[in-house]
Amino acid sequence: MATLVYEEIGEHEVRALLPEPAAGDLRPRPRRARLGRFTLEGGASLPALQLRYETYGALSPARDNAVVVFHALTGSAHAAGVYAAETLAALSPYERAFGARGWWNEVVGPGRALDTGRYFVVSMNVPGSCYGSSGPHEDPGFPQLSLRDMVRAQAALLDHLGVPAARVVGGSMGGMLALEFALTFPERTQALAVFAAPARQGPWARAWQHLQRTAARRGDLALGRALSMLSYRHPAGFEQRWADDPVQAERYLDHQGAKFTRRFSAASYALLTRAMDAHDVGRGRGGLEAALARLSAPAIFVGIDSDLLYPAAEVRRTAAAARSEYAEITSAHGHDGFLIESDQVSRILRAFGF
Numbered sequence: 001m002a003t004l005v006y007e008e009i010g011e012h013e014v015r016a017l018l019p020e021p022a023a024g025d026l027r028p029r030p031r032r033a034r035l036g037r038f039t040l041e042g043g044a045s046l047p048a049l050q051l052r053y054e055t056y057g058a059l060s061p062a063r064d065n066a067v068v069v070f071h072a073l074t075g076s077a078h079a080a081g082v083y084a085a086e087t088l089a090a091l092s093p094y095e096r097a098f099g100a101r102g103w104w105n106e107v108v109g110p111g112r113a114l115d116t117g118r119y120f121v122v123s124m125n126v127p128g129s130c131y132g133s134s135g136p137h138e139d140p141g142f143p144q145l146s147l148r149d150m151v152r153a154q155a156a157l158l159d160h161l162g163v164p165a166a167r168v169v170g171g172s173m174g175g176m177l178a179l180e181f182a183l184t185f186p187e188r189t190q191a192l193a194v195f196a197a198p199a200r201q202g203p204w205a206r207a208w209q210h211l212q213r214t215a216a217r218r219g220d221l222a223l224g225r226a227l228s229m230l231s232y233r234h235p236a237g238f239e240q241r242w243a244d245d246p247v248q249a250e251r252y253l254d255h256q257g258a259k260f261t262r263r264f265s266a267a268s269y270a271l272l273t274r275a276m277d278a279h280d281v282g283r284g285r286g287g288l289e290a291a292l293a294r295l296s297a298p299a300i301f302v303g304i305d306s307d308l309l310y311p312a313a314e315v316r317r318t319a320a321a322a323r324s325e326y327a328e329i330t331s332a333h334g335h336d337g338f339l340i341e342s343d344q345v346s347r348i349l350r351a352f353g354f
Protein backbone atom coordinates (compact mmCIF):
# COMPACT_ATOMS: atom_id res chain seq x y z
CA MET A 1 0.00 0.00 0.00
CA ALA A 2 1.35 3.44 -0.92
CA THR A 3 0.96 6.35 1.49
CA LEU A 4 -0.76 9.57 0.39
CA VAL A 5 1.32 12.63 1.25
CA TYR A 6 0.68 16.33 0.86
CA GLU A 7 3.53 18.72 0.25
CA GLU A 8 3.28 22.49 0.40
CA ILE A 9 5.88 24.08 -1.85
CA GLY A 10 5.57 27.85 -2.04
CA GLU A 11 2.12 28.47 -3.47
CA HIS A 12 1.77 24.90 -4.61
CA GLU A 13 0.29 21.98 -2.83
CA VAL A 14 1.32 18.66 -4.25
CA ARG A 15 -0.52 15.45 -3.61
CA ALA A 16 1.58 12.43 -4.25
CA LEU A 17 1.71 8.76 -3.49
CA LEU A 18 4.74 7.91 -1.42
CA PRO A 19 6.08 4.67 -2.89
CA GLU A 20 6.42 1.70 -0.61
CA PRO A 21 9.90 0.15 -0.69
CA ALA A 22 10.16 -3.10 -2.65
CA ALA A 23 12.02 -6.07 -1.18
CA GLY A 24 15.71 -5.13 -1.01
CA ASP A 25 15.17 -1.38 -1.21
CA LEU A 26 17.26 0.62 1.22
CA ARG A 27 15.81 3.17 3.66
CA PRO A 28 18.50 5.87 3.34
CA ARG A 29 19.31 8.63 5.83
CA PRO A 30 20.43 11.86 4.17
CA ARG A 31 23.25 13.63 6.00
CA ARG A 32 25.05 16.95 5.73
CA ALA A 33 28.80 17.49 6.03
CA ARG A 34 30.01 20.91 7.23
CA LEU A 35 33.39 21.27 5.54
CA GLY A 36 34.22 24.89 6.41
CA ARG A 37 36.11 27.26 4.12
CA PHE A 38 36.57 26.04 0.56
CA THR A 39 38.63 27.91 -2.03
CA LEU A 40 37.54 27.72 -5.66
CA GLU A 41 39.89 27.37 -8.63
CA GLY A 42 38.85 30.88 -9.74
CA GLY A 43 40.18 32.30 -6.44
CA ALA A 44 36.88 33.07 -4.67
CA SER A 45 36.09 31.12 -1.56
CA LEU A 46 33.02 29.72 0.15
CA PRO A 47 33.18 30.52 3.86
CA ALA A 48 31.25 27.49 5.05
CA LEU A 49 30.70 24.74 2.49
CA GLN A 50 27.95 22.28 3.33
CA LEU A 51 27.29 19.14 1.33
CA ARG A 52 24.29 16.85 1.39
CA TYR A 53 25.28 13.23 1.02
CA GLU A 54 24.04 9.69 1.47
CA THR A 55 26.02 6.51 2.01
CA TYR A 56 24.91 2.94 1.50
CA GLY A 57 26.70 -0.14 2.81
CA ALA A 58 29.72 -0.14 5.13
CA LEU A 59 33.34 0.93 4.64
CA SER A 60 35.59 -2.13 4.93
CA PRO A 61 38.33 -2.22 7.61
CA ALA A 62 40.89 -1.85 4.76
CA ARG A 63 38.87 1.17 3.48
CA ASP A 64 39.17 -0.15 -0.06
CA ASN A 65 35.56 -0.84 -1.08
CA ALA A 66 34.20 2.68 -1.72
CA VAL A 67 32.23 3.63 -4.83
CA VAL A 68 31.44 7.28 -5.57
CA VAL A 69 28.31 7.86 -7.64
CA PHE A 70 28.07 11.29 -9.28
CA HIS A 71 24.62 12.61 -10.20
CA ALA A 72 23.52 14.34 -13.41
CA LEU A 73 22.42 17.96 -13.84
CA THR A 74 19.19 17.82 -11.85
CA GLY A 75 20.00 14.79 -9.75
CA SER A 76 20.62 14.73 -6.04
CA ALA A 77 22.49 12.81 -3.36
CA HIS A 78 19.48 10.51 -3.21
CA ALA A 79 20.75 7.79 -5.55
CA ALA A 80 19.32 4.71 -3.89
CA GLY A 81 16.50 3.43 -1.73
CA VAL A 82 13.15 4.90 -0.80
CA TYR A 83 12.79 7.48 1.96
CA ALA A 84 10.52 6.77 4.88
CA ALA A 85 7.69 9.35 5.17
CA GLU A 86 9.30 11.02 8.20
CA THR A 87 12.68 11.28 6.41
CA LEU A 88 11.08 12.95 3.40
CA ALA A 89 9.07 15.30 5.61
CA ALA A 90 12.25 16.59 7.32
CA LEU A 91 13.95 17.57 4.03
CA SER A 92 13.93 20.90 2.18
CA PRO A 93 11.03 21.68 -0.20
CA TYR A 94 13.18 21.00 -3.30
CA GLU A 95 14.31 17.65 -1.91
CA ARG A 96 10.74 16.73 -1.03
CA ALA A 97 9.66 17.60 -4.56
CA PHE A 98 12.50 15.43 -5.96
CA GLY A 99 10.67 12.51 -4.40
CA ALA A 100 11.14 9.51 -2.19
CA ARG A 101 12.76 7.12 -4.65
CA GLY A 102 16.49 7.26 -5.43
CA TRP A 103 17.39 8.07 -9.04
CA TRP A 104 19.53 4.92 -9.54
CA ASN A 105 17.62 2.69 -7.15
CA GLU A 106 17.66 -0.28 -9.52
CA VAL A 107 21.44 -0.06 -9.87
CA VAL A 108 22.52 0.59 -6.25
CA GLY A 109 21.42 -1.65 -3.38
CA PRO A 110 21.74 -5.09 -1.84
CA GLY A 111 22.55 -7.62 -4.58
CA ARG A 112 22.35 -4.95 -7.30
CA ALA A 113 25.20 -4.04 -9.65
CA LEU A 114 26.62 -1.57 -7.14
CA ASP A 115 26.05 -4.09 -4.39
CA THR A 116 25.79 -2.41 -1.01
CA GLY A 117 26.56 -5.76 0.60
CA ARG A 118 30.06 -5.41 -0.89
CA TYR A 119 30.56 -1.72 -1.50
CA PHE A 120 30.43 1.46 0.56
CA VAL A 121 28.60 3.73 -1.88
CA VAL A 122 28.88 7.51 -1.44
CA SER A 123 26.59 9.93 -3.24
CA MET A 124 26.93 13.69 -2.77
CA ASN A 125 24.81 16.58 -3.99
CA VAL A 126 27.25 18.87 -5.81
CA PRO A 127 27.86 22.37 -4.42
CA GLY A 128 25.79 24.84 -6.44
CA SER A 129 22.84 22.45 -6.67
CA CYS A 130 19.71 22.96 -4.59
CA TYR A 131 19.25 19.58 -2.94
CA GLY A 132 20.74 20.18 0.49
CA SER A 133 24.21 21.49 -0.46
CA SER A 134 25.41 25.10 -0.41
CA GLY A 135 24.30 26.94 -3.53
CA PRO A 136 22.80 30.06 -5.09
CA HIS A 137 19.26 28.96 -4.15
CA GLU A 138 20.06 30.09 -0.57
CA ASP A 139 22.73 32.74 -1.28
CA PRO A 140 22.30 35.07 -4.30
CA GLY A 141 26.01 35.99 -4.04
CA PHE A 142 27.13 32.38 -4.40
CA PRO A 143 30.05 32.31 -6.89
CA GLN A 144 30.18 30.37 -10.16
CA LEU A 145 31.83 26.99 -9.63
CA SER A 146 33.56 24.69 -12.08
CA LEU A 147 33.19 20.93 -12.34
CA ARG A 148 36.78 20.78 -11.00
CA ASP A 149 35.64 22.63 -7.87
CA MET A 150 32.89 20.04 -7.50
CA VAL A 151 35.27 17.08 -7.67
CA ARG A 152 37.58 18.76 -5.14
CA ALA A 153 34.53 19.14 -2.88
CA GLN A 154 33.86 15.44 -3.44
CA ALA A 155 37.43 14.64 -2.41
CA ALA A 156 37.01 16.75 0.73
CA LEU A 157 33.90 14.75 1.56
CA LEU A 158 35.85 11.51 1.09
CA ASP A 159 38.47 12.85 3.50
CA HIS A 160 35.68 13.63 5.97
CA LEU A 161 34.44 10.03 5.64
CA GLY A 162 37.94 8.52 5.92
CA VAL A 163 37.92 7.14 2.36
CA PRO A 164 41.37 7.21 0.70
CA ALA A 165 40.33 5.98 -2.78
CA ALA A 166 37.23 4.86 -4.65
CA ARG A 167 35.74 3.51 -7.85
CA VAL A 168 33.93 6.43 -9.52
CA VAL A 169 30.81 6.27 -11.67
CA GLY A 170 28.43 8.79 -13.22
CA GLY A 171 26.14 9.65 -16.12
CA SER A 172 25.82 12.88 -18.12
CA MET A 173 27.12 15.69 -15.86
CA GLY A 174 27.92 12.89 -13.41
CA GLY A 175 30.06 11.24 -16.08
CA MET A 176 31.91 14.51 -16.69
CA LEU A 177 32.54 14.72 -12.94
CA ALA A 178 33.68 11.10 -12.66
CA LEU A 179 36.18 11.66 -15.50
CA GLU A 180 37.41 14.91 -13.94
CA PHE A 181 37.80 13.15 -10.60
CA ALA A 182 39.90 10.38 -12.20
CA LEU A 183 42.16 12.93 -13.91
CA THR A 184 42.46 15.23 -10.89
CA PHE A 185 42.98 12.46 -8.34
CA PRO A 186 44.56 9.49 -10.16
CA GLU A 187 45.95 8.12 -6.90
CA ARG A 188 42.45 8.11 -5.39
CA THR A 189 40.71 6.44 -8.37
CA GLN A 190 40.50 2.64 -8.42
CA ALA A 191 38.26 2.42 -11.50
CA LEU A 192 36.12 4.71 -13.64
CA ALA A 193 32.79 4.27 -15.45
CA VAL A 194 31.45 7.16 -17.53
CA PHE A 195 27.95 6.99 -19.02
CA ALA A 196 26.70 9.27 -21.82
CA ALA A 197 29.16 12.09 -21.23
CA PRO A 198 31.76 13.96 -23.27
CA ALA A 199 35.33 14.89 -22.36
CA ARG A 200 34.55 18.43 -23.52
CA GLN A 201 31.20 20.19 -23.86
CA GLY A 202 30.60 20.67 -27.58
CA PRO A 203 28.68 23.38 -29.46
CA TRP A 204 25.48 21.34 -29.84
CA ALA A 205 24.97 20.66 -26.11
CA ARG A 206 26.04 24.20 -25.35
CA ALA A 207 23.43 25.61 -27.73
CA TRP A 208 20.67 23.57 -26.04
CA GLN A 209 21.68 24.80 -22.63
CA HIS A 210 21.85 28.39 -23.87
CA LEU A 211 18.21 28.14 -24.94
CA GLN A 212 17.22 26.64 -21.59
CA ARG A 213 18.94 29.42 -19.65
CA THR A 214 17.42 32.06 -21.91
CA ALA A 215 13.92 30.73 -21.22
CA ALA A 216 14.65 30.62 -17.48
CA ARG A 217 16.08 34.15 -17.48
CA ARG A 218 12.87 35.35 -19.13
CA GLY A 219 10.98 33.84 -16.23
CA ASP A 220 9.98 30.56 -17.88
CA LEU A 221 12.00 27.80 -16.22
CA ALA A 222 9.21 25.37 -17.17
CA LEU A 223 9.73 26.08 -20.86
CA GLY A 224 13.49 25.73 -20.39
CA ARG A 225 13.04 22.28 -18.88
CA ALA A 226 10.46 21.23 -21.49
CA LEU A 227 12.94 22.19 -24.22
CA SER A 228 15.73 20.28 -22.51
CA MET A 229 13.58 17.14 -22.40
CA LEU A 230 13.68 17.04 -26.20
CA SER A 231 17.47 16.84 -26.01
CA TYR A 232 17.27 14.07 -23.37
CA ARG A 233 14.85 11.91 -25.41
CA HIS A 234 14.55 10.53 -28.95
CA PRO A 235 11.79 10.46 -31.56
CA ALA A 236 11.69 6.63 -31.37
CA GLY A 237 10.69 6.76 -27.70
CA PHE A 238 7.96 9.31 -28.41
CA GLU A 239 6.64 7.10 -31.26
CA GLN A 240 6.73 4.07 -29.01
CA ARG A 241 4.73 5.80 -26.31
CA TRP A 242 2.41 8.19 -28.08
CA ALA A 243 2.09 7.31 -31.79
CA ASP A 244 -1.63 6.62 -31.23
CA ASP A 245 -2.26 9.79 -29.21
CA PRO A 246 0.38 12.41 -30.13
CA VAL A 247 -1.10 15.14 -27.94
CA GLN A 248 0.26 13.12 -24.99
CA ALA A 249 3.75 14.17 -26.06
CA GLU A 250 2.80 17.83 -25.53
CA ARG A 251 1.20 17.03 -22.17
CA TYR A 252 4.29 15.12 -21.15
CA LEU A 253 6.59 18.08 -21.84
CA ASP A 254 4.17 20.44 -20.06
CA HIS A 255 4.14 18.09 -17.07
CA GLN A 256 7.93 17.81 -16.89
CA GLY A 257 8.25 21.61 -17.22
CA ALA A 258 5.67 22.42 -14.55
CA LYS A 259 7.10 19.85 -12.14
CA PHE A 260 10.57 21.22 -12.60
CA THR A 261 9.61 24.66 -11.26
CA ARG A 262 8.72 22.95 -7.98
CA ARG A 263 11.74 20.70 -7.81
CA PHE A 264 14.63 22.89 -8.96
CA SER A 265 16.06 26.37 -8.45
CA ALA A 266 16.53 28.61 -11.53
CA ALA A 267 19.74 29.99 -9.97
CA SER A 268 21.20 26.50 -9.48
CA TYR A 269 20.15 25.58 -13.00
CA ALA A 270 22.06 28.55 -14.45
CA LEU A 271 25.15 27.78 -12.36
CA LEU A 272 25.28 24.07 -13.15
CA THR A 273 24.62 24.44 -16.88
CA ARG A 274 27.38 27.10 -17.09
CA ALA A 275 29.75 24.75 -15.27
CA MET A 276 28.90 22.01 -17.81
CA ASP A 277 29.43 24.43 -20.70
CA ALA A 278 32.96 25.13 -19.42
CA HIS A 279 33.75 21.41 -19.15
CA ASP A 280 36.98 20.52 -20.94
CA VAL A 281 39.27 17.93 -19.39
CA GLY A 282 42.09 19.23 -21.60
CA ARG A 283 42.13 22.68 -19.99
CA GLY A 284 45.51 23.18 -18.28
CA ARG A 285 46.52 19.60 -19.13
CA GLY A 286 47.99 20.16 -22.59
CA GLY A 287 44.74 19.60 -24.49
CA LEU A 288 42.09 16.94 -24.72
CA GLU A 289 44.15 14.12 -26.23
CA ALA A 290 47.02 14.62 -23.78
CA ALA A 291 44.66 14.66 -20.80
CA LEU A 292 42.86 11.48 -21.87
CA ALA A 293 46.13 9.70 -22.62
CA ARG A 294 47.10 10.39 -19.01
CA LEU A 295 44.13 8.46 -17.58
CA SER A 296 45.62 5.71 -15.44
CA ALA A 297 42.64 3.99 -13.81
CA PRO A 298 40.93 1.05 -15.54
CA ALA A 299 38.04 2.78 -17.30
CA ILE A 300 34.93 2.15 -19.34
CA PHE A 301 33.03 4.71 -21.39
CA VAL A 302 29.42 3.94 -22.25
CA GLY A 303 27.46 5.52 -25.09
CA ILE A 304 23.72 5.31 -25.80
CA ASP A 305 22.83 4.49 -29.40
CA SER A 306 19.95 7.03 -29.49
CA ASP A 307 21.66 9.82 -27.53
CA LEU A 308 21.08 13.09 -29.40
CA LEU A 309 22.90 15.23 -26.83
CA TYR A 310 26.19 13.38 -26.45
CA PRO A 311 26.19 10.97 -29.41
CA ALA A 312 27.55 7.47 -28.91
CA ALA A 313 30.21 8.05 -31.60
CA GLU A 314 31.66 10.89 -29.51
CA VAL A 315 31.75 8.72 -26.38
CA ARG A 316 33.41 5.94 -28.38
CA ARG A 317 36.09 8.39 -29.58
CA THR A 318 36.73 9.45 -25.97
CA ALA A 319 37.17 5.81 -24.95
CA ALA A 320 39.67 5.27 -27.80
CA ALA A 321 41.66 8.40 -26.86
CA ALA A 322 41.78 7.18 -23.26
CA ARG A 323 42.74 3.64 -24.40
CA SER A 324 39.80 2.36 -22.38
CA GLU A 325 36.90 -0.02 -22.82
CA TYR A 326 33.74 1.02 -24.64
CA ALA A 327 30.19 -0.34 -24.31
CA GLU A 328 26.88 0.80 -25.74
CA ILE A 329 23.34 0.92 -24.37
CA THR A 330 20.53 0.24 -26.83
CA SER A 331 17.53 2.41 -26.09
CA ALA A 332 14.60 4.18 -27.73
CA HIS A 333 14.81 6.86 -25.04
CA GLY A 334 17.91 8.84 -25.95
CA HIS A 335 20.29 10.48 -23.48
CA ASP A 336 18.09 9.64 -20.45
CA GLY A 337 18.80 5.96 -21.25
CA PHE A 338 21.40 5.92 -18.47
CA LEU A 339 18.54 6.57 -16.01
CA ILE A 340 15.95 4.35 -17.69
CA GLU A 341 17.85 1.27 -18.97
CA SER A 342 18.86 0.04 -15.51
CA ASP A 343 19.28 -3.59 -16.61
CA GLN A 344 21.78 -2.66 -19.30
CA VAL A 345 23.60 -0.23 -16.99
CA SER A 346 23.86 -3.00 -14.39
CA ARG A 347 25.07 -5.61 -16.90
CA ILE A 348 27.76 -3.25 -18.18
CA LEU A 349 28.98 -2.39 -14.68
CA ARG A 350 29.10 -6.07 -13.69
CA ALA A 351 30.88 -7.13 -16.90
CA PHE A 352 33.45 -4.40 -16.32
CA GLY A 353 34.17 -5.82 -12.87
CA PHE A 354 31.99 -3.95 -10.40
Ligand SMILES: CC(=O)SCCNC(=O)CCNC(=O)[C@H](O)C(C)(C)COP(=O)(O)OP(=O)(O)OC[C@H]1O[C@@H](n2cnc3c(N)ncnc32)[C@H](O)[C@@H]1OP(=O)(O)O
Pocket (backbone or CB within 6 Å): 071, 072, 073, 074, 075, 076, 103, 248, 249, 251, 252, 253, 255, 256, 259, 336, 339, 340
Ligand atom coordinates in the same frame (compact mmCIF):
# COMPACT_ATOMS: atom_id res chain seq x y z
C1 LIG B 1 20.81 11.64 -11.91
C2 LIG B 1 19.66 12.31 -12.34
O1 LIG B 1 19.62 12.80 -13.39
S1 LIG B 1 18.40 12.42 -11.34
C3 LIG B 1 17.24 13.31 -12.17
C4 LIG B 1 16.43 12.39 -12.96
N1 LIG B 1 15.15 12.90 -13.05
C5 LIG B 1 14.82 13.64 -14.06
O2 LIG B 1 15.51 13.84 -15.00
C6 LIG B 1 13.46 14.22 -13.86
C7 LIG B 1 12.61 14.08 -15.05
N2 LIG B 1 12.15 12.74 -15.09
C8 LIG B 1 12.46 11.97 -16.08
O3 LIG B 1 13.08 12.40 -17.02
C9 LIG B 1 12.02 10.57 -15.96
O4 LIG B 1 10.99 10.46 -15.04
C10 LIG B 1 13.11 9.57 -15.60
C11 LIG B 1 14.33 9.75 -16.48
C12 LIG B 1 13.54 9.76 -14.16
C13 LIG B 1 12.51 8.20 -15.80
O5 LIG B 1 12.04 8.09 -17.13
P1 LIG B 1 10.67 7.33 -17.48
O6 LIG B 1 10.61 6.09 -16.66
O7 LIG B 1 10.61 7.23 -18.96
O8 LIG B 1 9.57 8.29 -16.93
P2 LIG B 1 8.81 9.40 -17.72
O9 LIG B 1 9.74 10.14 -18.60
O10 LIG B 1 7.60 8.81 -18.36
O11 LIG B 1 8.35 10.38 -16.59
C14 LIG B 1 7.38 10.01 -15.69
C15 LIG B 1 6.53 11.22 -15.35
O12 LIG B 1 5.91 11.73 -16.54
C16 LIG B 1 4.50 11.70 -16.41
N3 LIG B 1 3.93 11.44 -17.70
C17 LIG B 1 4.20 10.39 -18.51
N4 LIG B 1 3.46 10.52 -19.64
C18 LIG B 1 2.75 11.66 -19.54
C19 LIG B 1 1.81 12.33 -20.38
N5 LIG B 1 1.48 11.86 -21.58
N6 LIG B 1 1.29 13.49 -19.96
C20 LIG B 1 1.62 14.00 -18.75
N7 LIG B 1 2.50 13.41 -17.90
C21 LIG B 1 3.05 12.24 -18.30
C22 LIG B 1 4.24 10.59 -15.42
O13 LIG B 1 2.96 10.75 -14.82
C23 LIG B 1 5.36 10.80 -14.45
O14 LIG B 1 5.07 11.92 -13.65
P3 LIG B 1 5.71 12.11 -12.19
O15 LIG B 1 7.22 12.15 -12.35
O16 LIG B 1 5.16 13.41 -11.71
O17 LIG B 1 5.26 10.93 -11.38
Ligand SMILES: N[C@@H](CCO)C(=O)O
Pocket (backbone or CB within 6 Å): 072, 073, 074, 075, 172, 173, 232, 336
Ligand atom coordinates in the same frame (compact mmCIF):
# COMPACT_ATOMS: atom_id res chain seq x y z
N1 LIG C 1 17.52 14.07 -17.16
C1 LIG C 1 18.72 14.11 -16.40
C2 LIG C 1 19.93 14.02 -17.26
C3 LIG C 1 20.31 15.31 -17.90
O1 LIG C 1 21.59 15.20 -18.39
C4 LIG C 1 18.76 15.32 -15.51
O2 LIG C 1 17.85 16.13 -15.58
O3 LIG C 1 19.67 15.42 -14.70
